Amino acid sequence: xxxxxxxxxxxxxxxxxxxxxxxxxxxxxxxxxxxxxxxxxxxxxxxxxxxxxxxxxxxxxxxxxxxxxxxxxxxxxxxxxxxxxxxxxxxxxxxxxxxxxxxxxxxxxxxxxxxxxxxxxxxxxxxxxxxxxxxxxxxxxxxxxxxxxxxxxxxxxxxxxxxxxxxxxxxxxxxxxxxxxxxxxxxxxxxxxxxxx
Amino acid sequence: xxxxxxxxxxxxxxxxxxxxxxxxxxxxxxxxxxxxxxxxxxxxxxxxxxxxxxxxxxxxxxxxxxxxxxxxxxxxxxxxxxxxxxxxxxxxxxxxxxxxxxxxxxxxxxxxxxxxxxxxxxxxxxxxxxxxxxxxxxxxxxxxxxxxxxxxxxxxxxxxxxxxxxxxxxxxxxxxxxxxxxxxxxxxxxxxxxxxx
DNA sequence: CACTTTACGATGCGAGTGCATTGTAATCGC
DNA sequence: GCGATTACAATGCACTCGCATCGTAAAGTG
Numbered sequence: 385x386x387x388x389x390x391x392x393x394x395x396x397x398x399x400x401x402x403x404x405x406x407x408x409x410x411x412x413x414x415x416x417x418x419x420x421x422x423x424x425x426x427x428x429x430x431x432x433x434x435x436x437x438x439x440x441x442x443x444x445x446x447x448x449x450x451x452x453x454x455x456x457x458x459x460x461x462x463x464x465x466x467x468x469x470x471x472x473x474x475x476x477x478x479x480x481x482x483x484x485x486x487x488x489x490x491x492x493x494x495x496x497x498x499x500x501x502x503x504x505x506x507x508x509x510x511x512x513x514x515x516x517x518x519x520x521x522x523x524x525x526x527x528x529x530x531x532x533x534x535x536x537x538x539x540x541x542x543x544x545x546x547x548x549x550x551x552x553x554x555x556x557x558x559x560x561x562x563x564x565x566x567x568x569x570x571x572x573x574x575x576x577x578x579x580x581x
Numbered sequence: 582x583x584x585x586x587x588x589x590x591x592x593x594x595x596x597x598x599x600x601x602x603x604x605x606x607x608x609x610x611x612x613x614x615x616x617x618x619x620x621x622x623x624x625x626x627x628x629x630x631x632x633x634x635x636x637x638x639x640x641x642x643x644x645x646x647x648x649x650x651x652x653x654x655x656x657x658x659x660x661x662x663x664x665x666x667x668x669x670x671x672x673x674x675x676x677x678x679x680x681x682x683x684x685x686x687x688x689x690x691x692x693x694x695x696x697x698x699x700x701x702x703x704x705x706x707x708x709x710x711x712x713x714x715x716x717x718x719x720x721x722x723x724x725x726x727x728x729x730x731x732x733x734x735x736x737x738x739x740x741x742x743x744x745x746x747x748x749x750x751x752x753x754x755x756x757x758x759x760x761x762x763x764x765x766x767x768x769x770x771x772x773x774x775x776x777x778x
Numbered sequence: 779c780a781c782t783t784t785a786c787g788a789t790g791c792g793a794g795t796g797c798a799t800t801g802t803a804a805t806c807g808c
Numbered sequence: 809g810c811g812a813t814t815a816c817a818a819t820g821c822a823c824t825c826g827c828a829t830c831g832t833a834a835a836g837t838g
Contacts, residue, residue: 389784389785409696410692410693410695410696411692412609412693412696413696415824415825415826416825416826416827417824417825417826425786426786426787426788427787427788428785428786428787428788428789429785429786429787431786431826431827431828432784432785432786432787433785436826436827437825437826437827488695491691491692491695492692492695494688494692494750495607495608495688495689495691495692495693496607496609496692497754498607498685498688498689498753499606499607499609499610504754507754508754508755508756511751511754511756512756536768539764539765539768542751542757542765543744543765543768543769545747545751546743546744546745546746546747546748546751546765547740547743547744547747548743548747549743549746549747549750550742550743550744550745550746550747550748551743551747553691553746554708554739554742554743556695557701557704557705557708558705559705559708559709560739567736568736568739568740568743571733571736571740572740575772586814586815612794612795612796613795613796613797614794614795614796622816623816623817623818624817624818625815625816625817625818625819626815626816626817628796628797628798628816629814629815629816629817630815633796633797634795634796634797
């Protein structure tokens with residue numbers, strides 16, 4: 385087995401270039417030639433590591449999801465369900481350049497998933513996981529007496545998630561400044577939680 | 582001035598074909614040739630009525646907005662602020678084939694607006710209008726004693742809007758069935774309003 | 779030193795793109 | 809009828825796209 389290179393590292397390097405282009409100019413601007421140029425490699429190399437463009441797009445999306453997932457996981461040492469929910473939600477919102485970039489990419493992928501079934505599968509799979517996770521936190525808070533017991537954790541989780549997702553576009557457009565986005569999230573959490581911790 | 586045809590009718594006919602393609606196969610699939618074929622006209626005719634493809638895309642978007650706006654306006658005879666808000670929100674959600682189609686198109690345009698400034702302008706302009714409108718309804722409800730006076734109408738409007746927008750994707754993906762979408766909206770309205778009318 | 783497998787780089791192909799150009803009816807004012 | 813203007817239709821052009829093909833250099837095993 386000759387010419388050993390770090391296969392996965394190359395793929396990640398190429399995928400990074402792809403995500404950069406997607407963030408800057410949209411998914412439509414992602415072509416094999418553009419990706420190769422952005423990654424500063426030859427087009428043949430890109431083809432060597434990805435059989436098809438669609439595979440490359442899928443790989444880049446999973447990489448993006450993993451990146452965000454890691455950040456959310458890093459927030460899991462929060463002292464309370466509320467603090468963790470808050471951190472997890474804010475991690476998804478375009479409050480700084482990096483997350484703004486991720487939101488742009490995510491939006492591009494979301495739109496494409498409407499007509500690309502394989503992408504839709506990836507996003508579809510993540511959804512019940514996230515919502516179930518929120519619901520779990522809310523149930524934990526209820527057990528701690530931090531959330532009214534008669535609230536429906538499942539629906540509250542859905543509303544929490546949809547509110548967060550809905551905040552992305554106004555924030556991205558610039559219609560809501562970051563501090564107002566955070567204030568809105570806190571406003572809603574204030575209503576949901578009895579305690580302000 | 583010779584050969585009189587209904588200029589605007591032709592443009593609307595072509596734009597309709599464009600929206601149909603965008604809904605079915607995404608905005609990427611919209612080419613001059615595809616639009617011409619879908620509208621059952623020649624490509625030359627499409628070019629005759631739209632100087633450029635971007636102009637055509639813009640025109641189609643304003644037509645879509647107008648179509649939705651009309652439906653919302655038609656719901657304005659609702660008996661109460663709550664009933665109207667409910668109707669206005671549900672009008673934007675993909676609960677039937679037509680609105681599902683509109684949501685798909687809207688999502689495609691939204692994603693493109695991230696990199697197309699002129700489209701972004703159109704969507705950006707609509708946002709404060711919608712949120713301001715929601716806030717107005719909430720204030721009216723407060724005056725009627727149907728909403729707690731100490732709630733912030735502006736933030737409540739933002740949350741209402743973001744929740745609605747966030748519901749689009751799960752509903753579109755099929756993760757939330759229509760009845761659950763409606764139930765979620767009602768659940769949130771129940772919390773916001775004191776009266777259930 | 780072969781021999782094989784991996785890792786590319788270079789090139790080309792067919793399809794599709796937006797748009798410009800050109801030609802030709804049709805229909806009005808005069 | 810005549811010129812002018814509108815309303816198309818047809819064609820071509822320069823470009824980009826994803827992908828296949830081909831050649832070759834490197835690095836491991838025997």
